Amino acid sequence: MASKPAPDNTADDQADQAELLGLVGYNLRRAYLVIQSQFDERMEKHDLRQAEFSVLSIVKNNPGINQKALAEALVVAPPNLATLLDRLEARGLLTRQRNPDDKRAQLVELTAQGTRLCGRALKAAAEADDAAVDRLSTAEREQLKMLLRKIFVD
Amino acid sequence: MASKPAPDNTADDQADQAELLGLVGYNLRRAYLVIQSQFDERMEKHDLRQAEFSVLSIVKNNPGINQKALAEALVVAPPNLATLLDRLEARGLLTRQRNPDDKRAQLVELTAQGTRLCGRALKAAAEADDAAVDRLSTAEREQLKMLLRKIFVD
DNA sequence: TATTGTTATACTCTATAACTATA
DNA sequence: TATAGTTATAGAGTATAACAATA
DSSP states (O other): OOOOOOOOOSSOOOOOOHHHHTSHHHHHHHHHHHHHHHHHHHHGGGTOOHHHHHHHHHHHHSTTEEHHHHHHHHTOOHHHHHHHHHHHHHTTSEEEEEETTEEEEEEEEEOHHHHHHHHHHHHHHHHHHHHHTTTSOHHHHHHHHHHHHHHHOO | OOSOOOOOOSSOOOOOOHHHHTSHHHHHHHHHHHHHHHHHHHHGGGTOOHHHHHHHHHHHHSTTEEHHHHHHHHTOOHHHHHHHHHHHHHTTSEEEEEETTEEEEEEEEEOHHHHHHHHHHHHHHHHHHHHHTTTSOHHHHHHHHHHHHHHHOO
16 A cells, blocks of 8 residues: 655655545545536636526526425525525526415526526536546446436435 | 435425436535535534545644645645644644744644544544445445546546 | 745635515 | 525635745
C-alpha cells in the first residue's frame, strides 16, 4: 500500500488519501465537484444554476405541477423553491397560476421562452456530463447511473 | 424517525424526472445528498463536519503536511482551510508549527486527542457509507468507487 | 518578485420559524 | 386544525482581493 518509505512531508508531495478514498462518500463528493464545475461553466451563458435548470426540466415534463410536488421531486425546501421560482418567473421563463380547485396551490408551467431555454440548457447539461465522464465507456456510464440510483432509490 | 412516513399522494402523483435521470450529474447529486445526510447524522456526536473529518484523516496519514498541500489534496481554498484549522486547533485536535526550513509554511499534525477522535470518526464515516450503499453488493461498491475515481482522476 | 498563510468580505446554498390564505 | 406557499433570517460552504511574513 505504501509507495513512499520516507514519512517526510516537509516538501509538498502528493498527500496520501487512501483512507478517504476507501469511502464511497468521499469519491462521490470529489466526482460531484468535477461535474458541477463542468456544468456551471457551460450553463453560465444561459444564466442558469443547477437548481434552476432542474426546475425547468421537471416543470417542462410535468406541466401544471404544484410547488409541493416540485419541492419533493427536487429535494428543495419550500421556502427556497419559492425564491427560485420568483427569479425564473421574473425572467419570463415560467408562470404560476392559482389552482381553481384548491386556491392554496399554484400550478407551475413553462412559458414558450422557458421551454426554448430549457431545450438549449439540456444540450449544455448533456455536454457537461459528457465532458466529465469522458474516461467512461457508454456501458460504464449506464452502470454508474444504475449504481447511483440504487443509493437514492426513487 | 423513518424517512418516508406514508404514501400520502392524494392527488399529486410522482413527478416525471426521466430527463434529469438521464444525466450522470443529477444522479450523482441525488446520491451525494443521501450519503451526506447519513454522514452528518452519524458525525454529529463527534461535532465534525465533512471537511473537518477530511482534514483530520489527511493530516493523520500525512503528519507534518503543510497547508498548501492540504488545501490541494482536499480541493479547499486556502483562506477557508485557514479558518477550518483555526477551529480544529482551538479544539485541541491538531497543532500548527512554523517549518524551521521555510518559516512561511506551517507544519500540521494531529494531537493525541485528534488522533483518537479521527479514529472514532472514521468508524462513523464507514457506518454512514455502509448505510447509504446498503443496496449495493461488495463488488458493486468497489465498481462504483472505481467509476467515480475515473471522473476526478487523482 | 513569488509563495505561504491570513484577514476580511461577499455570494450562494440550505435550513427554520413565523406568517397568509385557503381548506 | 392542517396544508400550500411566502417572507425573513441565519447558518454553512465557497470564492476572491488585499495583506504580512518569508523566500
